[in-house]
Amino acid sequence: MSRIVMIFALLLASSLSSYGADSAVRVELDSTKASPRSVESLTEQVILRDYRFAWMSVAQAVEFNTLDPLEGAFTGEAKQWLSQSVTNQQRSGLSQRYADQNHKVQAVFYAPEGDVMELHDTAEYQLQIFDGGKLIHEEHVVVHYVVLMTPAADRWVIRHLQAVPQF
Amino acid sequence: MRRLLTICAAACLGAVCAAQDLHGPTSSTAGEEAAISTTGSGKATFYLLGPGVSRKSDISLGSEVHLQAQDLQNAGEYFAVLCSDTCRSSSFYVTAAKPASLTFLVHPSRVPVGQGDAVSGVAFPFDQFRNLVLTPATVNFQLMAGTASLSSRSAQTRDGIAWFRTASQKSAGTLQVDASLGDLSARRAVQQVASDPCNLRIKGERTKAGILVQTEPVRDCAGNPVPDGTIVTFTATEANGRSTVDAPIKQGVARAQLEAPGATVISVASGVAMGNELRIGAQP
Amino acid sequence: MKFTLPIILVAVTAGLMTLALFGPGHASGTVGIAAGSAVFSAKASTPEQGLNNLLSDVQRRNWDRAFSALSTTSAGNKQSFIQDWTGSDGSLRSFSSLEGFQARPLHATNDDAQMRVRLHWTTPVGPIEDVRDFHLIREGDTWKVAWPKMQISSVPAQVIPVTYLRWDLVSGNASDEWGSKNVDAPHVRIISMNAVDSAEGAVVMGEVVNEDTIPAFVNVNAALVDGSGAAIDDESSFDKIDHVLLPKQVTPYRIDFPNINLKNVKNVRMDVKATLVPASADPVIGVMNQKVVSDVQGKSILQGDLMNESGQTVNIPHVIASFYDNNGKVIWVSDGYVNHALLPQSGEPFAVEIPRSLANKVQSFHVVVNQYSLGRS
Numbered sequence: 038m039s040r041i042v043m044i045f046a047l048l049l050a051s052s053l054s055s056y057g058a059d060s061a062v063r064v065e066l067d068s069t070k071a072s073p074r075s076v077e078s079l080t081e082q083v084i085l086r087d088y089r090f091a092w093m094s095v096a097q098a099v100e101f102n103t104l105d106p107l108e109g110a111f112t113g114e115a116k117q118w119l120s121q122s123v124t125n126q127q128r129s130g131l132s133q134r135y136a137d138q139n140h141k142v143q144a145v146f147y148a149p150e151g152d153v154m155e156l157h158d159t160a161e162y163q164l165q166i167f168d169g170g171k172l173i174h175e176e177h178v179v180v181h182y183v184v185l186m187t188p189a190a191d192r193w194v195i196r197h198l199q200a201v202p203q204f
Numbered sequence: 205m206r207r208l209l210t211i212c213a214a215a216c217l218g219a220v221c222a223a224q225d226l227h228g229p230t231s232s233t234a235g236e237e238a239a240i241s242t243t244g245s246g247k248a249t250f251y252l253l254g255p256g257v258s259r260k261s262d263i264s265l266g267s268e269v270h271l272q273a274q275d276l277q278n279a280g281e282y283f284a285v286l287c288s289d290t291c292r293s294s295s296f297y298v299t300a301a302k303p304a305s306l307t308f309l310v311h312p313s314r315v316p317v318g319q320g321d322a323v324s325g326v327a328f329p330f331d332q333f334r335n336l337v338l339t340p341a342t343v344n345f346q347l348m349a350g351t352a353s354l355s356s357r358s359a360q361t362r363d364g365i366a367w368f369r370t371a372s373q374k375s376a377g378t379l380q381v382d383a384s385l386g387d388l389s390a391r392r393a394v395q396q397v398a399s400d401p402c403n404l405r406i407k408g409e410r411t412k413a414g415i416l417v418q419t420e421p422v423r424d425c426a427g428n429p430v431p432d433g434t435i436v437t438f439t440a441t442e443a444n445g446r447s448t449v450d451a452p453i454k455q456g457v458a459r460a461q462l463e464a465p466g467a468t469v470i471s472v473a474s475g476v477a478m479g480n481e482l483r484i485g486a487q488p
Numbered sequence: 489m490k491f492t493l494p495i496i497l498v499a500v501t502a503g504l505m506t507l508a509l510f511g512p513g514h515a516s517g518t519v520g521i522a523a524g525s526a527v528f529s530a531k532a533s534t535p536e537q538g539l540n541n542l543l544s545d546v547q548r549r550n551w552d553r554a555f556s557a558l559s560t561t562s563a564g565n566k567q568s569f570i571q572d573w574t575g576s577d578g579s580l581r582s583f584s585s586l587e588g589f590q591a592r593p594l595h596a597t598n599d600d601a602q603m604r605v606r607l608h609w610t611t612p613v614g615p616i617e618d619v620r621d622f623h624l625i626r627e628g629d630t631w632k633v634a635w636p637k638m639q640i641s642s643v644p645a646q647v648i649p650v651t652y653l654r655w656d657l658v659s660g661n662a663s664d665e666w667g668s669k670n671v672d673a674p675h676v677r678i679i680s681m682n683a684v685d686s687a688e689g690a691v692v693m694g695e696v697v698n699e700d701t702i703p704a705f706v707n708v709n710a711a712l713v714d715g716s717g718a719a720i721d722d723e724s725s726f727d728k729i730d731h732v733l734l735p736k737q738v739t740p741y742r743i744d745f746p747n748i749n750l751k752n753v754k755n756v757r758m759d760v761k762a763t764l765v766p767a768s769a770d771p772v773i774g775v776m777n778q779k780v781v782s783d784v785q786g787k788s789i790l791q792g793d794l795m796n797e798s799g800q801t802v803n804i805p806h807v808i809a810s811f812y813d814n815n816g817k818v819i820w821v822s823d824g825y826v827n828h829a830l831l832p833q834s835g836e837p838f839a840v841e842i843p844r845s846l847a848n849k850v851q852s853f854h855v856v857v858n859q860y861s862l863g864r865s
Contacts, residue, residue: 073369113666114334118278121256129260131251146365149324150311155363166253166285168260173251174285174293183336183363185328187666196666199336200255200280202231202297204363309667312675314701392667397701401736431701433653433769435737445779445792448855452652452734452769461797463776475697475736476679 062096064089064140066156071144074151084144084154084186087193092138092160095119099133102126112189113196130169138162142184151188153196157204158182224248224265226286228296232271234279234333235301240269240294242286254282254298279335300335306343308383308390315372315379316399318426323394324369327383329361336364341385348380349373372396376428398428404436404479406472411461415440415484417470418459429456436474442466532557535601535624538631539591542622543605546573547586559625563637572638577829578803578862584611584827591622599626604784613727613804613825619785643831648799652770655703674704676733676762682818683756686843690745690753693821695810696760698733703767706733706760708741712748713755720753721745728823730808730858732767739856740810742821771798773805773830773857780842780850788847790822791839794830794857802830806858807838814851830859 066085068076076084087110094106098119107119126132139161146155159181166174181204185197224244232238242248244265252259252271255278263269265288276282279300285293310325325345329337343366347354354373359366366383372394373379379394402425408417417438422430436458440447442465449460462470465487472479528545532538538557545554555566562569575581587610594602600623607618623634680694692710708729712720723743730739778792790809796802805826813819822840830836842850 073367117334118256122253122258125256125258129258131253131258131260133253145363146367148309148311148326148367149321149369150309152309152311153326155365157363164283166251166283168249168251168287173287173291174283176293180281183338185336197336198255199300199338200297201299201338307665307667311672313672314675390667395701431735433655433703434701434735435769437738445777447774447776447778447792449772449774449797450734450737450856451772454651454653460772460774462774463793463795475699475738 061136062089062093062138062140064092064142066142066144068144068147071147071154074147074149076144076147076154080151084156084193088140088142088156088158088184088186088195090192091195092135092140096135096138098123099126099135102132109192110194111196112187112194115195115198119198132167134163134165134167136163136165154186154193156182156184156186158184224286224288224290225292226250226269226284226294228282228284228294230296232276232296232298233301234298234331234335235273235277237273238271238276238296240271240284242266242269244288246288248286248288251285251287252282253285254278255280257282277333279331279333300337300339301331301333303329303337303341303385303388304332305330306383306385306388306390308381308392310381310392310394312394314395314397317372317376317396317424317428318374318399320371321369322372323379323381324367325381325383325392326365326367327361327385327390328364329385329388337361338364341366344382344384346382346384348382349375349377354379374426398430399424399426401430401434401436401474401477401479404472404474404477406438406470406479406482408470408482408484410484410487414461414463415468415470416459416461417472417482419453419457419472419479421456422453422458422474430474432456434474436472438462439471439473440464440468441471442468531629532631533629535593535596535603535631536591538624538633539603539605539622542633543586543589543591543607549574557632559627559632559634561625562633562635564635568638569635575828577801577831579827579829580611580613580616580804580825581609581827584609584616586610587615594621600624601631611825613806616825616827618827619783621784643834646833648832650770650799652768652772652798654768654770655766657764657766671764673764674698674700674702674733674762676700676704676706676760678708678758678760679738680818681756681758683750683753684819685750688744688746690748690750691742692745692756692758693740693742693810694818695738695740696729696733697738698735698762701735703735703765704733704762705731705765706739706762707731708743709759709761710743710745711757711759712745712750712753713757714752715754719757721748727806727858728808728821730856732765732858734767734769737856738854740808740818740821740854742823771796771800771802771830771859771861773797773802773859775807775855775857776835778853778855780847780853783839788842788844788850789839790842790853790855791837792855793835793837794826795835796830796832799832800861801832802859803862804860805830805836805838806860807840807855808858809840809853809855811842811846811850812852812854813849816852819849820846 068081091110094110097106141159143157161179164176164178181201183199186193187196226242228240229238248265250263276298279298283295307328315322327343341361344358345368346356381392383390401422405420434453435450438449438460440462447462451458451460467486468484470482529537551570588608591603591605603622609616624631625634676698678696683692698704708725711722725741725743728742774795776793783789808823810818811820824840826838
């Protein structure tokens, strides 16, 4: 009986932790000011889904120092510098954690042919930097990102991700 | 005495707490060296994290930490952390350098003639390290057909983007679209093609093998010849059946041989455009 | 004692082998209907046995015995007989094998019989059923199949110039810089869509046109969505579409959703994907003498003849037909493969079935021909 209880508790703990990881990235998207092309409602839902997925992937990549999560959500320069970050972290033994992410995203440009969108993301999250297992820095940060997203085969991907002092 | 000891302890503690500190640059440009000054004495570990960068090194407190140009190539926010007994941090931004290339997207690559707002282009200035240049800059867009300049306009970049939109010309051919920013430029080509076939007309005659039918030169409503390879469907309908042939246009004309021994009505269509009908009598 | 088990095993194995060789075949069912992979009978004393023997030899590709057992009144030679069963010129038949058959008598006298056979073929494009009538004659006390003279296309030697347009894809040597490879995907558009219930499930069909000036490789997908917006099922047109569309060409498409009823479906989400593809405007295949008739089984079919107007052999022609009601709406899409290759400048008949429930609603139809040619891109 005690073994069954232990197994159930382990399963419950793992399911709760995965729910926690998913719910730790919140994204709000405002596409009303996008021009010259207005954003279709289906596109808006897809952008929301894929942008959230991208930030979950970033968090996984920099926390566990693995390149795999970057494959589906990024391309171009964004994929290049994120991959460089992870590779250098692997070398230096550092890692980062982006916890409790809140992204307030505004679409500011949507190309007439629908092949590129620029977003302004005011991202708030708890940044933790680790050297090995030791926490060396923790800070609640607010970062402004200029983001370029382009459509891929079955999703939108982040092509450019650049932090700026203000919009 | 006790008060004196407390004051001394507080002073020592203050001295330890103020032992190390660091000051990063207020701002930096991508690809330029920078320095971070440190205060305090003794050894410490210096960390630098930023877009594409994750570095750790041992330094002596009180000296400057030189950040090499290759560490600051990517624009974005950088965190510098200095750890001795405790850790202190500082952050700074690296902004894009001056434009060194122009990414130019033009769509579509093929467009029917005479359509309003059919061609659009978006230009992005990037520096030599592929950082998006957000400083406003003027991009010139020029449209050319062969050597003849058709139109020219300028647009200021906003949030790193300049764009334009224009109608396709009335005649088929290649439309060259140039974007330039200072001495940077990019060129793209758009094929302006004939619109849907218009006024499809056919003529036919009965031969020994059947009915030979062909179109007049197939053109769109503006008179542009429809490209070779475009499919034209010929249909021969008689009392006891129907025959169809999907024939491609060759040298402006589509031809087909249809089997229809009886009195026949022949019609023609291309895409969703229909042409005239021909009535041909039965085989003698 | 220690040899008991091996002896038992050997004995049982030998017994089973004997049973397999000389026992009854898989045939079962109503008297007079031969079925499946039947066993050869030494003496064909009934029309069923005579037909069985022939088809069993054909299944096993025992051509010598099969041909020698034909009636003396048979026309044609051994080569044409074998070619009729095995196909030629890379046709669909040449990649197929006879999996089974079911026969029933149409009429029989003491010396003459007509049998109707449903032949089940295994082919690269899936199982295909063929219905054929066989004439049997009693010669002595043995029933034999009278083989008819086969019409084999004879194409005279000639030189036919290829003047049709061809499109090639050039990827270019420009860098992978974003925006530098500016060739858009072809522009295609779904021009009609109709969702209906059928005996096997829901069906979504319609037509799609290539509005562009270059060839397109096209695929149409559909997702059935319920009232809450959740997807019930997601399917593709697979081979019920002419995938390579030349400029301004129209093709029907049909997407099957097995075991799904439309009463649960609130919305159908269509998606058409088009990619660049090298293509040729050759061969041109005419579809002649199209008409709706009833076949020997009483089913409504659209039949006609395919005419290859080019100089290239079309190994496997595939016919896709769309049927319209009096409002011009697509009410059904049928397809069928032609067993024989289309030789240059020659023709082959085709037939596709129309569902019984729709036959009297069909006002017009349109046929397109897809084709697979060996060794061509």
